[in-house]
Amino acid sequence: MNRPATPLHAPLPELAPRAIPAAFMQALQARFGSQCATAQIVREQHGRDESAYAAMPPPDAVVFAESTQDVSDALQLAHQHAVPVIAFGAGSSLEGHLLAVQGGISLDVSRMNQVLSVNADDLTVTVQAGVTRKQLNEAVKSTGLFFPIDPGADATLGGMCATRASGTNAVRYGTMRENVLALQVVMADGSVVRTGSRAKKSSAGYDLTRLMVGSEGTLGIITEVTVKLYPLPEAVSAAICSFPSIEAAVRTVIQTIQLGVPIARVELIDANSVRMVNRYAKLGLREEPLLLMEFHGSPTGVQEQAQTVQDIARELGGNDFEWASTPEERTRLWTARHNALFAAIASRPGCKAISTDTCVPISRLADCLLDSVAEADASGIPYFLVGHVGDGNFHFGYLIDPDSTDERARAEQLNQSLVQRAIQMQGTCSGEHGVGLHKMGFLLEEAGAPALAVMRAIKQALDPHNILNPGKIFSL
Known part of the structure; x- marks a missing residue:
């Protein structure tokens, strides 16, 4: 079966398609019956994730596992016939983890929900x-x-x-x-x-x-x-603080962490993202860089934490805190933050978002972010910026016309520059999204050849036929 694809991200590694033996499909259907689906629409649903990769051929079949025994039986068959197996949960991964780059079966565990x-x-x-x-x-x-x-x-x-x-x-x-x-x-x-x-x-x-x-x-x-x-914390308070610049917001976070304030959440949202979120979620946030924070603890402890951070923010030009005092208000704000990607995509109809995910030591956060913002501004590519900056982790989303080769190339160059900058600062190419397909090219630079050799040795020892999500993290 021919399985080449043209992704929005960097080119996929060369992966030879695997023929799926008829005997395997017969055995699979005999064992799983109605739990084994080969309908095109079901296969297509399981052959994509939330990444910006263009569509490619879906898996050859989908097995809906309902027990550990189901998973075991499916893998025994796949092992016997050297057929790839890609685990599937909610389908929300961002780096191409779920794509059937060598065909095979998608093993859906969402029914195992006890x-x-x-x-x-x-x-x-x-x-x-x-x-x-x-x-x-x-x-x-x-x-x-x-x-x-x-x-x-x-x-x-x-x-x-x-x-x-x-x-x-x-x-x-x-x-x-x-x-x-x-x-x-x-x-x-x-x-x-x-x-x-x-x-x-x-x-x-x-x-x-x-x-x-x-x-x-x-x-x-x-x-x-x-x-x-x-x-559950005895008291929870959420606050928003706007700043005149991204640097002032980030410096506030750095000082907060270095002082040991046990803040529960601290999210950076740049002015671009605030504008997008305001329109999408019908909010009235000040359209400046802001920190969205949450404090957990006793009522007294929460008050002390918030006062400490407010004092730091004021020294760096931050405004007075705006409080979300009810659970409903807090939920609305955090829902808006979680929907930043969808707000960004809605801001440019028809676009695709090439997302990034890097993490650096907290002391290097301001340098990494400011250099990356300057580079993104100079590129002319629309973008949004959000980050779990309390642990040095942040995300850019570059909003591109999927039909523009030029925009795609510029966005990938921005991503490459950002990741290399993070690695040079002793950070990582991925703080939480994983490597999948998109970050494979950076793992050698980050981990080094000896470490990558150890990873390959572990993979080959545990999966000698290379059937478990082949072509992800690194090529064998």
Whole structure:
């Protein structure tokens, strides 16, 4: 089958298409019956994600797994016939993770959506991989606990593990890396492995949990996840502070973090993005660079945190805080922030957004951001800028005409320059989106050839037929 594609992003690596044996399809349909779909519309739905890659041929079939045994059986068949398998959750990834670049099957785990056990006394919960973060928080809210990792999209816990997601709360609560205690993973040959336990720490053997978190479906398919929960804060306050410049806003964040203020959320939104969000969400925010902040703790603690940050902001030219005092107001503001991508796309009808995701040490954040903003302004490409800047992570979205070769090339050059700048500042090409297809060209520069050789050796040991999401992270 011929599977070349012309992406909006950098060119795809050369990947030979794989023939799908008729015997495999017959065995798959015999085992899964109505759980195996080959209809074009279902395959197309599972052959794309939220990345800006142009359409390419979808997977050859979609299997809707309803249990770990289903996943195991599907992988045993795929292993026997050397057929690629791409795990699918909510379809919200941004770097081409779900594209069937070598054909094969999409293994949809969204029906595996049971909360298996809530251990409130231990502050842990175990769920199937298809449970979404909103579903999880709804299930545990009666216990007075919550799961804080919030990447914006209502992603599945399995997918969040696979991409090592983080989001707006990471500055206080950490990322998936810090919050996953144990996993159940089906390996390439169909064997089932449990990693970790509900204990808060362990020094027993290799840390297979950390190996699987962030592996993007290339080493195994996650079917169960045990994560940490946290007590709901006694008090929550959200505030907006506008600034005369991006630099003033970023310097405020840097000083806040360096002083050890335990701020829960701090998001940078540039003036371009504020204008877009105002129109899209019908808000009346001051159209200047702003910080959207949230403070958690006791009423006294929240007041002290907010006063400290307000004092820092005033010294750097920031305005007085505007408060979102009710849960409804807070939800409206954070929903608007999470919809920044859609607001940006709506601002230029027919455009595509080439998104970036880099992270640098907090001390280098201002330098990296300001140089990147100057470069984007000079390019003439419309863009938006948002960031979880409390941990040095930020995102540009370059809004291009998908039919313009020139705009596409300029946007990719901006992305390349930004990523290389971050790496030179001892940062990373991806703080939370993952490598997928789009960031493959940067991994060698960031990690180095010896580290990449170790990664390839692990991949080849665990997946000798290269069936698990082939062509992602690096080429074999």
